[in-house]
């Protein structure tokens with residue numbers, strides 16, 4: 395079977411400074427893979443490289459092969475907008491457009507499929523239900539989204555991404571800027587998304603990685619130190635560096 | 647010398663210089679108001695100049711100045727907007743970005759007489775537009791372009807990158823991001839820049855004096871190839887050549903009208919400056 399995400403010997407540098415070094419990984423369809431590791435190790439870079447979010451970054455250079463759904467991410471002439479619809483990205487801090495909740499939810503659709511505008515209210519309701527936000531916002535859909543709590547904003551950001559029907563979701567520390575309760579709500583949501591989506595999740599919260607992911611990749615200084623089934627990586631880490639990181643993170 | 651002492655000295659110097667600037671500004675305003683205030687009445691705004699400026703008003707001069715300003719802004723704004731968007735949204739190479747930026751900022755400092763001269767040689771002679779309203783508008787448009795562009799560009803650059811990323815991550819093309827996020831965000835920057843550009847065009851004399859304006863007999867231009875009378879030229883000619891005290895007073899009156907026009911444009915631009923439309927919507 396073709397993996398949903400295939401990364402082969404990828405090297406990334408900013409202005410000649412190497413950030414990812416010979417990274418390889420595979421993510422099976424409809425599985426969740428967690429990426430863990432210290433700050434500044436290149437976890438965000440890996441995710442951003444997969445959805446070509448770094449194209450605008452000056453001095454960014456990538457080598458190796460990245461594929462999503464069998465398609466070369468850096469192929470010449472690739473439609474980047476279509477790729478990004480297929481590969482949704484959720485950031486650490488949700489960024490609401492200064493518009494209503496409703497307009498935020500259908501923001502991507504409105505630009506890509508304006509002809510379907512009659513269906514927008516139904517689609518909005520459907521995706522808001524999927525992120526467990528419908529009951530909280532159904533009476534104020536036309537109120538400004540930036541007034542929502544951070545946790546609600548993050549769920550709205552996920553709803554907005556789901557509305558353009560991605561196959562793959564890249565989540566970059568989606569709960570780090572949230573309070574513990576909102577973080578748990580997002581975690582529940584992530585678990586429920588596994589059914590229909592392939593997930594690549596960067597997280598600092600090891601307990602979260604354990605609960606959510608099927609496999610875990612441990613990244614340090616731009617290299618994959620260890621990867622495999624989550625239970626194995628956490629239960630029987632093969633490398634001293636992994637043990638050291640897990641130990642340090644446990645204390646913190 | 648202690649650090650506190652030095653700081654106090656610098657602060658005192660700054661206060662003095664600010665006070666001095668305000669003082670000079672008030673002095674100019676008072677002087678022009680006292681000398682020209684007597685000339686202002688309804689007729690001054692509604693009538694044509696007569697008797698070499700000694701009688702009548704400045705109706706056609708006002709219309710001419712407005713015509714040049716508005717024409718220049720109408721032409722300069724789209725160019726400046728396109729330039730600003732091209733530089734901020736489409737140029738990715740940092741070296742080219744810096745080069746273009748430097749170019750725009752230095753264009754802002756070019757002496758306006760040079761714009762007049764080169765503009766006249768190119769538009770007036772080479773393209774055959776002559777001494778005309780059209781030549782003036784073209785020259786002024788190029789002259790105020792950097793003023794507008796700098797203002798627009800600063801507004802665009804104040805937009806946090808995460809808005810672009812969030813929109814881009816949803817699959818919007820660059821142009822869609824520009825239309826739905828960048829342009830609404832910098833709306834007030836566009837307004838501010840346009841007002842400052844208008845003010846700059848209104849105050850400009852050197853570049854249009856021999857390229858677009860005429861003194862006696864000219865009225866509202868009937869064709870693009872006609873010259874226009876303007877307040878600036880009017881003031882200059884009256885002040886240089888008149889002996890009659892009524893004429894002198896009318897020159898000051900025209901000066902007062904021009905000054906009020908420029909100041910209200912700048913004041914209005916300050917109202918809009920720094921206001922971000924995205925936050926405004928909340």
Ligand SMILES: Nc1ncnc2c1ncn2[C@@H]1O[C@H](COP(=O)(O)OP(=O)(O)O)[C@@H](O)[C@H]1O
Nearest residue numbers: 408413431432433434435436437438439440451
């Ligand atoms: N836009 C950029 N330009 C230059 N260097 C960058 C950029 N983004 C990240 N880096 C550098 O790349 C390294 C990895 O960063 P990042 O991928 O954000 O790590 P992580 O997400 O694991 O904390 C860091 O050293 C960081 O300074």
Ligand SMILES: [Mg+2]
Nearest residue numbers: 437438439566
């Ligand atoms: Mg990161």
